[in-house]
Amino acid sequence: MGLKRKLKESKPKKGKKDVAEAIGSVLKKEEDESVTAEASMTFSSFGLDDRLLKAIADVGWERPTLIQEQLIPLALEGKDIVARARTGSGKTAAFAVPIIQKILERKATSNVQCVRALIMTPTKELSTQVTSHMTSLCSACSMEVRVLDFSAVKDVKTQKALLADLPDVVVGTPSKLLPHMDALGKQVEFLVMDEADLLFSFGYEQDIRQIIASLPSTYQAVLTSATMTDDVKALKKLALHNAVTLKLEEAQLPGAAQLAQYHIRCEEEDKFVLIYALFKLRLIKGKTIVFVANTDRCYRLRLYLEQFGIPTCVLNSEMPVNSRCHIVHQFNEGRYDYMVASDVADMGGHELEEATDAADGAGKSKKKKRRKEDKESGVSRGIDFHRVANVVNFDFPSTVDAYIHRVGRTARGWNKGTALSFATPKEGHLLDEVTRVLSEQMGGDIMKQYEFRMEELDGFRYRARDVMKAVTTSAVREARLAEIKAEVLRSKKLEGYFAQNPREQAALLHDKSLHSVNVHSVAIKDVPDYIVPPTLRGLNYGAPLVAKKKKNRNFSKTHVTPTQKRYQKKKGDPLQSFAF
Known part of the structure; x- marks a missing residue:
């Protein structure tokens, strides 16, 4: 009209x-x-298979996000796509939905079973997450579309055995996929490179070149990233042909209406005092990820918070992949509200080293040793932590990109979130740089100063100092030993060994308790009114913060329901139970 x-x-x-x-x-x-x-745009507007629409409804997605509205129709048309959208915008579903749709269409006209899609990710955690997303989308057609994750399988022979079953989609890091390209690359129709700006920076350039050289002459490629770097442009030239570029959001973070960003300039000791006060006084509510600079800081901060009755979990690149995935699963389930995380790959490649032994009588430090870390691990990039309300930068990130990807763990999709960053005088220039870049991208004063009177926290400061002294290097070492012991006891590969050697398992179970921190008073977990700032007195901060446990639905042995009585009577009658 x-x-x-x-x-x-x-x-x-x-x-x-x-x-x-x-x-x-x-x-x-x-x-x-x-x-x-x-x-009114819905997923049914794309003309998807009914089984795929049912799975999308079961997942709970009501309408597509902006990246999904733009990418899915182009992918269904068979175009090569470079998609740049901020973290948490729904990029995984944007490429997963058209892949599953096209596989269903191929199977409707062909009986050939083969690997049709390869999805490359920079980290094992992201591979597991992508596999989980695709499996959920295939819930109504699991017999038609099968997805295989290489991230948790170390043995090449086991990988070959799994690959012999010819799954439709294979997900993994380039180093995992490369040894099998002779078997994988024959009939691949779809290639996805997720978080593409990290693939080169993680050292996968040669692997990717060999993988692309093994692919058929014609295939459809989708490249997704939160930032458009020179590495992404190089990958675009290497793998894509006449690609459509989707650059949907200029700003790399949500606006102030969705993401509130604050900063506090403070001293190193003030960080510990503030995090203790903010958590205990419930000034930070909801699931929270606390980012620190390295692995030692992870364990030190966790032990520190646990002395005040604040249970936390730890996630870092030195943990085995099974442990990392287990922690992410527990955090997403809500077993923990607070996670302390470090991500070496996003911290400018800082190497973790043994701390100096200050107790050495000669005043000499021990020789520094590099710890083994998993180069295929990532915490602040790609992983979809569920319903994260807050991100706290306990140690300020070393680059603007690291800040963006850390803060991007909250305010994902349509949800709101808060980011709070601590900055010492040494980190002040990093804060100024992040503030300048975000102001240029988003306009206005993005990072607001968090107002807090440090002089009102003297009572918290005295307690914090006592606990900081108790969290020694030996306590951190014992905490890490306890983690290793838990991993050994949880290992499926050692189940057979422990079954034949029960004394070995008993020795581990009854070993002395580790990660003990000597704090003089148990009452330190409580918050008496006299140390609470006057303006905050009367709040409900007295309830203890405890790790959430699953409800025990088992009735007490002394309580027997009428149904149980009838069952026991029937079981006791040999003519009815046929048990003699």
């Missing part, structure tokens, strides 16, 4: 003012109609 026709139907009165009002009302009506049409 044209503008002239709409104006005629509106019948404006004579006069310039009336005509202008009529034009304005018509334009406003057209704008409202376009907004309504955009809001």
Whole structure:
């Protein structure tokens, strides 16, 4: 309907003012109609298979995000795509949905079973997450579309055995996929490179070149990333042909209406005092990820918080992949509200080293040793932590990109979030750089100063100092030993060994308790009113913060229901139970 026709139907009165009002009302009506049409966009608008639509409904996705609205139709048309969208915008589903749809269409016309899609990710955790997402989307057609994750399988022979079953989609890091390209690359139709800006920086360049050289001459490629770097442009030239570039959001983080960002300039000791006060006084509510600079800081901060009755879990690149995935699963389930994490790969490649032994009588430090870390691990990039309300940068990130990807763990999708960053005088220039870049991208004063009177936290400071002294290097070492022991006891590969050697398992189970921190008073977990700032007294901060446990639905042995009585009577009658 044209503008002239709409104006005629509106019948404006004579006069310039009336005509202008009529034009304005018509334009406003057209704008409202376009907004309504955009809001009514659903996944069924893409013409997807009914089984895929059912799985999407089961997952709980009501409508597609912006990246999904733009990418899915182009992918269904068979175009190569480079998609740049901020973290948490739904990029995984944007490429997973069209891949599953096209595989279902191929199987409707062909009986050939082969690997049709390769998905490359920079980290094992992201591979596991992508596999989980795709498995959920295949819930209604699991017999038709099978997904294999190489991330947790170390043995090449086991990988070959799993690959012999010819899954439809294979997910893994480039180093995991490369040894099997002779078997994988014959009939691959889809190639996805997720978090592409990390693939080269993680040292996968040669692996990727060999993988692409093994692929058929024609295939469809999708490249997704949160940032458009030179590495992404190099990958685009290497793997894509006449690609469509989707650059949907100029800002790499959500706006102030969705993501509130604050900073505090403080001393090193103030960090520990503040995090203790903020958690115990419930000034930070909801699931929270606390980022620190290295692995030792992870364990030190966890032990520190646990002395005040604040249970936390730890995630870092030195943990085995099974442990990392287990921790992510527990955090997403809600077993823990606080996670302390470090990500070496996003921290500018800082190497973890043994701390100096200050107790050495000669005053000499021990020779520094490098610890083994998993180069295929990532914490602040790609992993979809569920319903994270807050991100706390306990140690300020070393680069702007690291800040963006850390803070991107919250305010994902349509959810809101808060980011709080501590900055010591040595980290002040990093804070200034992040503030400048974000102000240029998003406009205005993005990072606001978090107002807090440190002089009112003297009571917390005295307690914090006592606990900081108790969390020694030996306590951190024992905490890490306890983690290793738990991993050994949880290992499936050692189940057979422990079954044949029960004394070995008993020795581990009854070993002395580790990670003990000597704090003089147990009452330190409580918060008496006299140390609470006057403006905050009366709040519900007294309830203990405990790790959530699954409800025990078993009835007490002394309580027997009528149904149980009838069952026991039937079981005791040999004519009914046939048990003699």
